[in-house]
Each structure stands twice: as C-alpha cells, then as structure tokens.
Amino acid sequence: MQKKLLILRGVGIALCLNAAVSAPTIAQDMMARTVRTAPRSTYQMEEVFSRLEQLHKVKFNYNSHVLAGKTISEQQMRRLEQADLQTAVPAMLQQIGLTCEWIYGNYYAVKSFNTVQQQQQQFTVKGTVTDGSNGAPLPGVTIAVKGKTKGTATDAEGRYTLQGLQTNDQLVFTLIGYKTVTQPVNGAGEINVVLQQDVSGLSEVVVTALGIQKEKKSLGYAVQEVKGNTMTQAREPNLVNSLTGRVAGLTIRTSTDLFQNAGISLRGAKPLIVIDGIPDQLADMWKINPDDVESISVLKGQSASALYGSIGKDGAIMITTKRGKGKELSVEFNSSTMFQPSYIRIPKVQSVYGSGNKGKYAYVDGSGGGTEGSGWIWGPKLDQRDPATPSGYWETPQYNSPIDPATGKLVPLPWLSRGKDNVHNFFRTGMITTNNLSITKSNDKGSFRASASHIYQKGVVPNTDLNNSSFSLAGNYDLTDRLRADARISYNRQYTNNYPETGYGPSNYLYNLVLWTGADVDIRDLRNYWLPGKEGLQQRHYNLSWYNNPYFQAYEYLRGYYKDNTFGSLSLDYKFNKDLSAKFRTGVNTYGLTTTSKEPYSYIRYSDKSRGNFSTGSDQYFDIVSDLILKYEHTFSKNFSIHAEGGMSNYYRNQKYQTSSTDGLSIPGLYTLSNSTNPLQGTNALEERRTNSFYGFVDMEFYGAFYLSVTGRNDKISTLPVANNSFFYPSVAGSLVVSELVKMPRWLNYLKLRGSWAEVSAGRLELDNYTYNYLPAYDRGVKWNNIPSLTFGSTIMNPNLKPQTTQSWETGLELKLFDNRLGFDVTYFRARDFNNIVDVPLSEASGYGSRRENGHEYLRKGIEIVVNGTPVKTGNFRWDVSANFSSYRRYLHAIFGGKDQLNKIRVNERMDRIFTSVYEKDPQGNIVYQSNGFPKTDPFSRFIGNDDPDWIYGVENTFRLGDFSLRFLVDGRIGGLIYSSTNQKMWWGGTHPGTVNSFRDDANAGKATYVGAGVVVTGGEIKYDGNGNVVADTRTFAKNEKAVNYIDYMINTSNSANNNYNYYSETFLKLREVNLTWQVPSKWIGKTFFRSASVALVGRNLLLFSKLPNVDPDPGSDNLQTPSMRSMGFNVNLKF
CATH class of the missing domain: 2.170.130.10 (TonB-dependent receptor, plug domain)
Incomplete structure (x- = not known):
C-alpha cells in the first residue's frame, strides 16, 4: 500500500507541475530575502544589475551608455533585493527612463524608452540556429544585437524572431559550450546560423x-x-x-x-x-x-x-x-523502422553428407538407435546417383517414408540434400520499430515534458517477439523565488508471450537446427509438427529421443515475460541566500515481474521426454532512496571560490520472489498449476537491506586554473555484522589548467593535467549478490523414509570478515591543438582490489569443507586514449573524427597465506591467462601420437593465451555538407581469445564444412586412411615436476604413419580432449553504424505546420571482419548464439 501511495504521490506532483507551467500566473515571493548590502546613499545601475544577477541568478543585457548617469537610492536597492524581480525591476526602471524586457529563461534586456520608440519603425528577422556537429536545432541560444539592448533566444526547435532591427545591426549568437558567432543583418529577413562546439574545454x-x-x-x-x-x-x-x-x-x-x-x-x-x-x-x-x-x-x-x-x-x-x-508548445514525433534481412555471421553447414554414422542410415522408429546413427551427422553422401532405383538416386527409409500396405515396411525415399538452406529457411526477417511522441513547453517559471514510446521487436525465430512501452512525465517549477521543484515519473512495460532460450542444449534452436539436423531433412517439411493422430501428445520429428522439432519448439514451448516498472523522482531546492541552499531529493524504483514457462508433452530434455509442465514466477521489487543536501557556494575573489555540499542519504530495498511449477500435466495442453499430476514444487524468498549514509565534498578553484576536490562518504549497511557494518570512503581529485597560467605557443590552445585517488568498499560480504549467503544456515537435505532432513552448510564464516575494497588512482592529460582542430585526452589508471572474499579449503576432520576469509589481492591497470579532430572545415563542408582506444589488464597481486601460485597463475601474472587441455608435443612443437594413431593428451593443462583483448577501440566519422550529414562508426577489439562451442560441436557432430573431404568418403567405405600430422615416440621418456614443467626428456621420435578412420578421429579429437583447437582470436572490426541524414530546409516547410523535419537512412551491424568462423565474436563468448543480424532501415523526425 505504501508503494502505491508513493507512486501516486509522484504522479500527482508531476501533474501539478504540468498544470503550473501552463497557468498564466501564480502567487510569488512569499518569503523575504535575507541578503543585505552595506548602507549607501546611491547605487550606479551597473552595480545594481551586477548585484541582482548574483542574487536572482539572472542575466541582464544592456548597453553601458544607456545606463550612464543613472542611479537609484539605498531604499530602492533594498526593495529590489527583497521584492519580486519581474514586478519590482520594471517599476523602478520606469522612474529613471528605462524599461526591462524578458527575453528567454533567465535573460532580460534593459533599454531606454527612446530605443523602444525607434524599434517601431524597424523590421523583423527570423531564422534557425543548428548544431554544427550534427545539424540538430539548438534551443536556448541567446541572440543579442551588438551595441544595443535588444535580444532574444531560440525555442525548442532552434527558431528565433527578432523585431525592430536596422540594416546595419549585427546579431551575436551565444550558447555555453559553443563558439560565439556574429552575423551582420544587411537587410536580410531570414538569417540561419550554424554554431560549432567550443572544444577548448573551457566552458564544457x-x-x-x-x-x-x-x-x-x-x-x-x-x-x-x-x-x-x-x-x-x-x-x-x-x-x-x-x-x-x-x-x-x-x-x-x-x-x-x-x-x-x-x-x-x-x-x-x-x-x-x-x-x-x-x-x-x-x-x-x-x-x-x-x-x-x-x-x-x-x-x-x-x-x-x-x-x-x-x-x-x-x-x-x-x-x-x-x-x-x-x-x-512543441510536439515532436520520431519514428524508426529497422529490418534484419540478412546476417553478418551465420553458421555455414555442410550439405554433402546426411544423418547417420560412418556412412550408414536407415530410419526405424525415430529412437536414434541402430541404423539411425545415434543422432550423428556422419551419414551417407547425399545426391548419389543409383540407376537401380525408381528415382535414379540412392534410397533409404526416412522419417517421412510412407508405409507399404503390402509389407507394412517403410518405403525407401531418395537420399537428397533437401535441407541445404535449413538455417535461412527457418529463421525469418527480423524487425525493430520505434515510435515516440513528446510534448514540451516552458516559461520563465518552469517547464514540462511528456512522452510516450513503443518499441516492437520481431524476432528472427518464428513466434518470438518483444514489446516495450514507456510513458514519462517530467516538469519543474519555481514555487516561489526561493523554492524550486523538479519531478519525473516514468512507467515502462516489457512483455512477450515467447522469447528464445539460450545456451547449449535441446532448448536452443541452433542445437536442433544446425548441430543435429542433416541436410537430408528439409526443415520446412516439419511445419506440421504434431504426429498425425497424436496431436497434443507427440511431436513429429526425424529423431524422437534427443532432439526437438524447431517449429514444435517455437510454437509450443513458450516462455512468457511480463514486467511493469515505475521509476519516479522528486527534488525540492530552496535558496536561503545567494550562497546557501538546501535540496531534498527522493527516488522510487519498483517493479512487478511475472514469468511463465509452458512445456508441452513429448518435449525433449536430453533424452527425457516431458509429460508436460507449467511453471510461473513472481518477483516484486521496491526501493527508495532519499537525500537531504546542504549546499554552500561562494566566490571570495576573482582568484578563489568554493563549492561545498554535505548531506545524508537513506536507502531501503525490499524484494520478494516465488516460483511454482507442476510435476507433469494431467491434461495435455492445459497450463495451470491445478493441472499438476503430482504435488506442486515451489520456492520463495524475501530480501531486505538498508543503507544510511553521510557524505560531502568541497570543490575549490584557484586563479581559474587550479581545482581541488575532496569527498567523503560513510555508509552503514544493515546486512553486515553490527560490529563491522560502517565504512568511510574518501577521495581527492585535482586538475591544473596550465594554459590558463602560462602563455602557450599559438598552436597549443589548451593544456590540462589531472589526477585523483580514492578508496571504496563493496558493501557486502557474500560471493554473489544474495544478501544472506555469508550467514550460517541450514539447508534442506535428502528424505529418509519420507522424513525430510536438514544439513548444515559446509563453509564456516570468519566473524571478522570485511567487504572487498578497492584503492585506486589515476592521472590524465588533455590537449587542444591547432585552433582546437585536434584534441587528446589520455588517462592512466591503477586499482588495487584487496580483502577479496575467498573460500579456503579445510581438512574434512574439521567438519567443514572450507572457511570464508578475506584473501587474495588483484591489481588492475589500464590506459585510455580519446582523440578528437576536424581534418577538413571549409565552406559548408566539415569532417569531424572522434576515436577512442583503451587497454586493460588484471593481475594477481597477492595470495592468501603467502602462496605464490593460484590455479596455475603466479603472483604478478595476468588473471586472464587461459590454461586448457592440449596434446603432448615434442621439443619442436609437433603433436605426439599414440601407437593407435590418435594424439596423446598432455597430462597437464597448458597456457595458450589470454582472454582479454589487447586493445578495444572505436572510431566515429561525421561528414556534413549543407543539409546533409553522414556519420559512420567502426569499432572492434585487437587480441584476446574466445572459445567457440558452436564450431567445436559442428566439428564433433559432422556438420562443419571442414569435414567434407576424401578421408570422410574413405571412412564411409570402411577404410582407415587418415594419418595425423606429427610424431610417435620410439624410445625414452619425459618427466615433469608438480607444476608440469619438463625436468627431463629423453624421448626419441619418428614420423607418425598410423592411418585411422577419419570419422573416429574427428569424434574423439573434437570433444574436450583438444579444447585449444576451439579457441580463436577475438580480433574483429565491425561497421557498427551508418547514418545518412537530410535536414529538410526550413524554407521548404516555412508555410506548413512543421517546425523542422529530418529523414535518415540508417544501418547497424553492417559488416564484420573476423577470422572466427560461423559466429560473431562481439558478445565475448559463444555458446550457440543466434546468428548475428544486419539491421537497415529509416528514421523520420518531425517537430510541430
């Protein structure tokens, strides 16, 4: 109930903000200001405006000669400090012959009555301001008339209108983070301006x-x-x-x-x-x-x-x-449609040989035994001519053979490669469509924005999809001149009736489609997936013991997911005076998740035929975090300023989940818990945690060039032992802008040095994310004579455990060169992870298997490089490049108990070293074969390479020509190894194209003709120490000449005995994104209700260059992944 009230409260606040922004007036200035100035008789107007800018956080635009000689009294000054800005200032200025006009946001223009009168005889200029980097409209750009007090600002679509201009006027366009542009009017009625980002870093x-x-x-x-x-x-x-x-x-x-x-x-x-x-x-x-x-x-x-x-x-x-x-009021509509018509990586399966083993196959009953070849794809060659048969091809009984009514036997059918393209024939064209509608409005008191979005993804696997709907409402409003509110609430629903299961096994489509279905089976013939006469009870497939019909799997084995998520935040900012303010902020995150799984009769789970099952899970989550922050900000002089904040935070989380499942279904196809054949099975859990914190920071600025920041935070965590649940986390960071202190060469525009240090703990003692795993507890044991038993955990806990802690430092350098056309940002970091939680083995005599301790230490190091440049900038053409490179390593720094080796990794060695089973080799690197012609496995796992890549990179290029822009992004990795289960299983099962050769033909004919390249031992021996190092090798060798059956060889060597053969380089280059955008010229839509429009042709995941066959290395691992799809489509953006 409390969660619902919090959510409704957040919705109410956001709606109130919406209404407040749209209302014409609101009561203001209910509280008196506390700022006072020293008593004086009169004040010059420039001084008055300077004080008001600091006090009200506004900006006045004026010409100095307009204010010359004009003053106000000390009493008038006091009124301005305490009264409402929008009412008091115009009234005061009117008394001295001036007027004040609100421009945009917190900007005001001050001018004389004479100027106002002159403007009535002048003309109007309109235009649009866009971002030079991407052509997008720029809102909030200040446009001032040089030497005058007139000005305005662009709206949400980058448009502006300025009235009362003269031919010789000059417009000055300014926006934080962009270079200022001055444009002469010259009598033009429309002036469109492109602002370039100020990459000097001084105002970013x-x-x-x-x-x-x-x-x-x-x-x-x-x-x-x-x-x-x-x-x-x-x-x-x-x-x-x-x-x-x-x-x-x-x-x-x-x-x-x-x-x-x-x-x-x-x-x-x-x-x-x-x-x-x-x-x-x-x-x-x-x-x-x-x-x-x-x-x-x-x-x-x-x-x-x-x-x-x-x-x-x-x-x-x-x-x-x-x-x-x-x-x-602005309305924006963005629509995108992306099709996935083709693949950049898809398993290529051989279509020369079919199902069976050692060249033999004949269907019997679908059990996979006997002449059915035990499920292998090492069967007879396909498409072989045989003039003795009615079809002219070799024939054999198959799963779809009719029964001869005279003999009652299966009628042989031609052994043909019907399923040459099973993968493409099964998968369909995927699609991603996105539609978003947003509405925005603002005034000088606040703003609101509402948006609604829906994303639909059609999976490439039949009968799979994903829907993702979102709604958000955000707003802010100045409740008084001191109190400002900001709130946002979003609702999201993710839902699907079915999405694919991943990982190796019968539940994976590729397991049934690529690995264990030969080209003799046309997958399209299996669309009618129920066995005639046994609908709802028995699926129809060429193998009924080990594999599932992919269509049966797609339409009957259904996994549902329904998640409703609400995320809301509210903040209140109160200004005591120009230096001191306070903020209260709270955020709520809650979701309800329901999952379902429908498993039909005859579904295969590793040769276990299902009697039907239904399971459902429920997960309820709620968390709330609230902060109260006090802020102090003051400029003591032009050479020193300080910004300090201190606060307290409270975080609370509550999560409960439960699962229920049947044990068989009494009625096939009825997916309810009450339909369970046997008693239901279920689990449930409840988890709570709370963290109370105090934190603060102090930022100091010296001479506009040296910056120092010190932070500290203390967390008290409810899920840790009382004696050891409070931790303090300090950090310090500093930067020095050298180019502000020292005159640089003309080619060096900006130089900054930076560095930082911090120490932070993980805040938990468990090895995973479950809160209570470090507590000793009883587990459910086996039943004895139907009497349940309990077992005590096998791990004893150290009561003085501390959370894993990281101490890190980094240093960096930033450079801008050649009029900011080239920039570098380089970082080196080093982090030491200590107090890691480890389980130390114990003697069985202790009654425990291990003891949980603070143990090993690890060291992380890395370098990051960012390069930005503009190689070409001429006329209306511009080419921008942004590139980034990074390298990361993790080392074993220390081992619990002072040991020097952990799982074959020694102290100061990389933690990503890969040790795996390999074949024994001679000193020259040749594989050693046994007398039976098969390679000999090395008794020790050997180092073959590292898992992490040497470098990760991305390069983005943007070309702009007039209203057109072209952006493309390439990225990839260099180095590292990846294990491919897909390739390993394809070699093992006989579907890999590399298995098509003459040796296979000989094996089908019963001949042993394959001779492995390597040597055999003719004498002597090799001795190892306990770590696998060779201490003596007296072996003599001769060339291996023992021929073996090729199929036997591949089945034996493609299994786990040679894992090193299934590791591949992770190096790849991918054309990640291409985006060609046309910004419709404003003159084309000037007389329509559109404010702006753009159309783009887009693509993602377009090209892949990699030596890893059949799979995409991008995920970093391969366990029968879905083929990697190429996405192409279009995007339309309209603003009204």
Whole structure:
C-alpha cells in the first residue's frame, strides 16, 4: 500500500507541475530575502544589475551608455533585493527612463524608452540556429544585437524572431559550450546560423556524481559524455548497445539473442547506473526510453563516483533525461523502422553428407538407435546417383517414408540434400520499430515534458517477439523565488508471450537446427509438427529421443515475460541566500515481474521426454532512496571560490520472489498449476537491506586554473555484522589548467593535467549478490523414509570478515591543438582490489569443507586514449573524427597465506591467462601420437593465451555538407581469445564444412586412411615436476604413419580432449553504424505546420571482419548464439 501511495504521490506532483507551467500566473515571493548590502546613499545601475544577477541568478543585457548617469537610492536597492524581480525591476526602471524586457529563461534586456520608440519603425528577422556537429536545432541560444539592448533566444526547435532591427545591426549568437558567432543583418529577413562546439574545454559542462553539473576543466578524473540524439536514429532495442565504441574504457559485449542483456564493463568492472541523480541498482536498461535521454556521462574512476559509496565502487553511467524547452508548445514525433534481412555471421553447414554414422542410415522408429546413427551427422553422401532405383538416386527409409500396405515396411525415399538452406529457411526477417511522441513547453517559471514510446521487436525465430512501452512525465517549477521543484515519473512495460532460450542444449534452436539436423531433412517439411493422430501428445520429428522439432519448439514451448516498472523522482531546492541552499531529493524504483514457462508433452530434455509442465514466477521489487543536501557556494575573489555540499542519504530495498511449477500435466495442453499430476514444487524468498549514509565534498578553484576536490562518504549497511557494518570512503581529485597560467605557443590552445585517488568498499560480504549467503544456515537435505532432513552448510564464516575494497588512482592529460582542430585526452589508471572474499579449503576432520576469509589481492591497470579532430572545415563542408582506444589488464597481486601460485597463475601474472587441455608435443612443437594413431593428451593443462583483448577501440566519422550529414562508426577489439562451442560441436557432430573431404568418403567405405600430422615416440621418456614443467626428456621420435578412420578421429579429437583447437582470436572490426541524414530546409516547410523535419537512412551491424568462423565474436563468448543480424532501415523526425 505504501508503494502505491508513493507512486501516486509522484504522479500527482508531476501533474501539478504540468498544470503550473501552463497557468498564466501564480502567487510569488512569499518569503523575504535575507541578503543585505552595506548602507549607501546611491547605487550606479551597473552595480545594481551586477548585484541582482548574483542574487536572482539572472542575466541582464544592456548597453553601458544607456545606463550612464543613472542611479537609484539605498531604499530602492533594498526593495529590489527583497521584492519580486519581474514586478519590482520594471517599476523602478520606469522612474529613471528605462524599461526591462524578458527575453528567454533567465535573460532580460534593459533599454531606454527612446530605443523602444525607434524599434517601431524597424523590421523583423527570423531564422534557425543548428548544431554544427550534427545539424540538430539548438534551443536556448541567446541572440543579442551588438551595441544595443535588444535580444532574444531560440525555442525548442532552434527558431528565433527578432523585431525592430536596422540594416546595419549585427546579431551575436551565444550558447555555453559553443563558439560565439556574429552575423551582420544587411537587410536580410531570414538569417540561419550554424554554431560549432567550443572544444577548448573551457566552458564544457558535464554531469557528475549526485547529478551535479560541473565544468569539465575542473575535474580531476576522466569523464566522457554521449549526447542523446546520437542514439535515436540508428536504433537498438536496448539503450546500452548504442554506447558501443563511443567511450574509452567502456566495453559493451552486445548479445545477438533476442531480449538478452549486453555485458557492461567499465575498466574491468560493472558500473552503477544513475538516472537523474538517482542510483538504479537494478541496472535495467530496457526500461529507459532513448528519446527521453538528454545525455549520458560516463564517470570512469572511483574518484568520480565515490560519493555514491559502496554501490559506486566501479564507476557510474549518469543518464540525464530531457526537460521542457521553448516558450511555445512543441510536439515532436520520431519514428524508426529497422529490418534484419540478412546476417553478418551465420553458421555455414555442410550439405554433402546426411544423418547417420560412418556412412550408414536407415530410419526405424525415430529412437536414434541402430541404423539411425545415434543422432550423428556422419551419414551417407547425399545426391548419389543409383540407376537401380525408381528415382535414379540412392534410397533409404526416412522419417517421412510412407508405409507399404503390402509389407507394412517403410518405403525407401531418395537420399537428397533437401535441407541445404535449413538455417535461412527457418529463421525469418527480423524487425525493430520505434515510435515516440513528446510534448514540451516552458516559461520563465518552469517547464514540462511528456512522452510516450513503443518499441516492437520481431524476432528472427518464428513466434518470438518483444514489446516495450514507456510513458514519462517530467516538469519543474519555481514555487516561489526561493523554492524550486523538479519531478519525473516514468512507467515502462516489457512483455512477450515467447522469447528464445539460450545456451547449449535441446532448448536452443541452433542445437536442433544446425548441430543435429542433416541436410537430408528439409526443415520446412516439419511445419506440421504434431504426429498425425497424436496431436497434443507427440511431436513429429526425424529423431524422437534427443532432439526437438524447431517449429514444435517455437510454437509450443513458450516462455512468457511480463514486467511493469515505475521509476519516479522528486527534488525540492530552496535558496536561503545567494550562497546557501538546501535540496531534498527522493527516488522510487519498483517493479512487478511475472514469468511463465509452458512445456508441452513429448518435449525433449536430453533424452527425457516431458509429460508436460507449467511453471510461473513472481518477483516484486521496491526501493527508495532519499537525500537531504546542504549546499554552500561562494566566490571570495576573482582568484578563489568554493563549492561545498554535505548531506545524508537513506536507502531501503525490499524484494520478494516465488516460483511454482507442476510435476507433469494431467491434461495435455492445459497450463495451470491445478493441472499438476503430482504435488506442486515451489520456492520463495524475501530480501531486505538498508543503507544510511553521510557524505560531502568541497570543490575549490584557484586563479581559474587550479581545482581541488575532496569527498567523503560513510555508509552503514544493515546486512553486515553490527560490529563491522560502517565504512568511510574518501577521495581527492585535482586538475591544473596550465594554459590558463602560462602563455602557450599559438598552436597549443589548451593544456590540462589531472589526477585523483580514492578508496571504496563493496558493501557486502557474500560471493554473489544474495544478501544472506555469508550467514550460517541450514539447508534442506535428502528424505529418509519420507522424513525430510536438514544439513548444515559446509563453509564456516570468519566473524571478522570485511567487504572487498578497492584503492585506486589515476592521472590524465588533455590537449587542444591547432585552433582546437585536434584534441587528446589520455588517462592512466591503477586499482588495487584487496580483502577479496575467498573460500579456503579445510581438512574434512574439521567438519567443514572450507572457511570464508578475506584473501587474495588483484591489481588492475589500464590506459585510455580519446582523440578528437576536424581534418577538413571549409565552406559548408566539415569532417569531424572522434576515436577512442583503451587497454586493460588484471593481475594477481597477492595470495592468501603467502602462496605464490593460484590455479596455475603466479603472483604478478595476468588473471586472464587461459590454461586448457592440449596434446603432448615434442621439443619442436609437433603433436605426439599414440601407437593407435590418435594424439596423446598432455597430462597437464597448458597456457595458450589470454582472454582479454589487447586493445578495444572505436572510431566515429561525421561528414556534413549543407543539409546533409553522414556519420559512420567502426569499432572492434585487437587480441584476446574466445572459445567457440558452436564450431567445436559442428566439428564433433559432422556438420562443419571442414569435414567434407576424401578421408570422410574413405571412412564411409570402411577404410582407415587418415594419418595425423606429427610424431610417435620410439624410445625414452619425459618427466615433469608438480607444476608440469619438463625436468627431463629423453624421448626419441619418428614420423607418425598410423592411418585411422577419419570419422573416429574427428569424434574423439573434437570433444574436450583438444579444447585449444576451439579457441580463436577475438580480433574483429565491425561497421557498427551508418547514418545518412537530410535536414529538410526550413524554407521548404516555412508555410506548413512543421517546425523542422529530418529523414535518415540508417544501418547497424553492417559488416564484420573476423577470422572466427560461423559466429560473431562481439558478445565475448559463444555458446550457440543466434546468428548475428544486419539491421537497415529509416528514421523520420518531425517537430510541430
């Protein structure tokens, strides 16, 4: 009930903000200001406006000669400090011959009555201001008339209108983060301006921890920002996939499977997700509508995210959502359709040989035994001529053979390659459609924005899809001149009646389609998947013991997922005076999840035929985090300023889940719990945790060039032992803008040095995320004579355990060269992970198997390089390049108990070293064969390479010519190894194209002709020490000449005995995205109801260059992944 009240309260607040923004007036200034100035007789007007700008956080535009000689009294000054700005200032100015006009947001123009009169005889200029980097309209651009007090600002579509201009006037266009442009009027009625980003870094603002905006030059740690508009054209079903290749140090391992999460790794660890300053520990990126995202800031180091305490131990991804812009009501519609008609990687299956074993096959009853070949695809050659048969081809009984009524036997059918293209014939064209509608409005008091979005993804597997619907409402409003409210609430629903199961096994489509179905079977003949006369009871397939009919699997084995998520936040900011303010912020994250699984009769689970089953799960989650923050900000002089904040936070989480499943179904096809043949099986759990925190930081600025930031946070965590549940996390960061202190050469525009240090703990003692795993508890044991038993855990806990802790530091360098045409950002980081939780083996005599201790230490190191440049900039053509490169290593730094080796890895060696089973070799590297002609397995696992890539990179190019822009992104990895289960099983089962050769023909004929390349031992021996090092080798060798049956050889050697053969290089280059956009010229739509329009042709995942066959290395692992699809389509964006 409390959760519902909180949600309704959040909705009510957001709706009230919406109504408040739309209302024409509201009571203001109910509280007196506390700021006072020293008593004086008169005040010059420039001084008056300077004081008011500091007090009210506004900006006055005026010409100095207009204010010359004009003053106000001390009494008038007091009134201005305490009264409402919009009513008191115009009244006061009128007394001295001036007037004040609101321009946009917090900008005001001051002018004389004479100027106003002159404007009545002047003309009007209109136009649009766009971003030079992507052609997008720029809202909030200030347009001032040079030397005069007139000005305005662009609306949400980048449009502006200025009245009363003269021919010789000059317009000055300014926006934070962009270079100022001055444009002469020259009598033009329309002036369109393109603003280029100011990449000098001096005015760039990014979102940091707690949602605080800071100048990038002041930061002592690495931060990268991605604009939201780069993720709303070439669409991905999940927002995080759009970050691939765009951020140095951030590795996104995108999945090729429908509705599967991408792997996210920031400097080798999983970062925290933060939405509008509110931590989202669920990290459910599916609930975030990309059209609602203004920007994403990636805080890479611990210093950057230390203010979040234990949950921010490994960096953070800060997502800032959009708010309303523009005084006029604005409607935006964005529609995207992406088709997936082809593949960049798909398993290529041989179609020369069919089902069976050693060249023999004859269907009997579908059991797989006898002449059916035990499910192998090592059968007879297909399409072989035989003039003795009616068809002219060799014939044999098959699963679809008719029965001869005279003999009662199966009629032989031609053995043909009917299923040459089974993979393409089974999969269908996928599709992703996205439609988003948003409405925004703002005025000088606040703003609101509402949006609704729906994403539909049609899976390539028949009868699979995903729906994702979102609605959000956001607004802010100045309740008084001191109190401002900001609120947002979003609702998201993810739902599907069926999505594919992944992983190796009979539940995976590729298991049944690629690995264990020969080309003798045309998959399209299996669309009628029930055995005639046994509908609902027995599936129809060529093998009824081990494999599932893929169509039966697609339409009968159904996995449902229904999740409703609500995420809301509210913040109240109160200003005591110009230096001191307070903020209260609270955020609620809740979801309800229901999952279902419908398993039909005769479904195969590793030769176990199902009697039908139905299971359902329910997961209820709720968390709330509330912060109370006090802020002090003051500029003591032009050489020193301070910004300090301190606060307290309370986090509470409650999660409960339960599952129920049948044990067989009494009535086939009736999927209810009450239809269970035997008693139901079920589980349930409840988890709660609370964290109380105090935190604060102090930022100091010296001479506009040196910045120092000190932070601290203390967490008290409810799920830890009382004696050891409070932890303090400090950090310090600094930056030095050298180019502000020292005169640089003309070619060097900007030089900054930075560094930081932090120490943060994980906040838990368990080995996984379950809260109570470190507590000793009883487990359910086996039943004795139907009497249940209990067992005590096999691990004893150390009562003095401490959470895993990371201590890190980083240093960086930023450069801007050649009039800011070339920029570098280089970072080196080092992190020591200690107090790791490990289970130390114990003697069985102790009654336990292990003891949980604080143990091993690890060291993480890495380098990140970001390069930005503009190689060409001439006329209306511009070419921009952004590239990033990163390298990461993790080392074993120390071992519990002072040992020097852990699982074959020695201290100071990389933790990603791969040791696997290999064949024994002679000193020259030749494989050693046994006397039977098969290779001899090495008695020790051997190092074959490293798992992590040497480098991860991304390069994005943007070309702009007039109203057209072309953007393409390539990314990839260099080095590292990946194990491919798909290739291993294809070699093993006989479907790999590499198994097509003359040796296979000989094996089908019963001949042993394959001779493995290598040597045999003719004498002597080899001796190893306990670590597998050779201590003596007296062996003599001769060339291996023993011939074996090729099929026997492949079945034996393609299994686990030679895992090293199934490791491949992870190196790849991928054309990740191409985007060709046409911004419809404003003159074409000037007389329509459209404010702007753009059309784009887009593509994702277009090309792949990799030596890994049959699968895409992008996910970082392969366990029968769905073929990697190419996406192409279009995007339309309309603003009204």
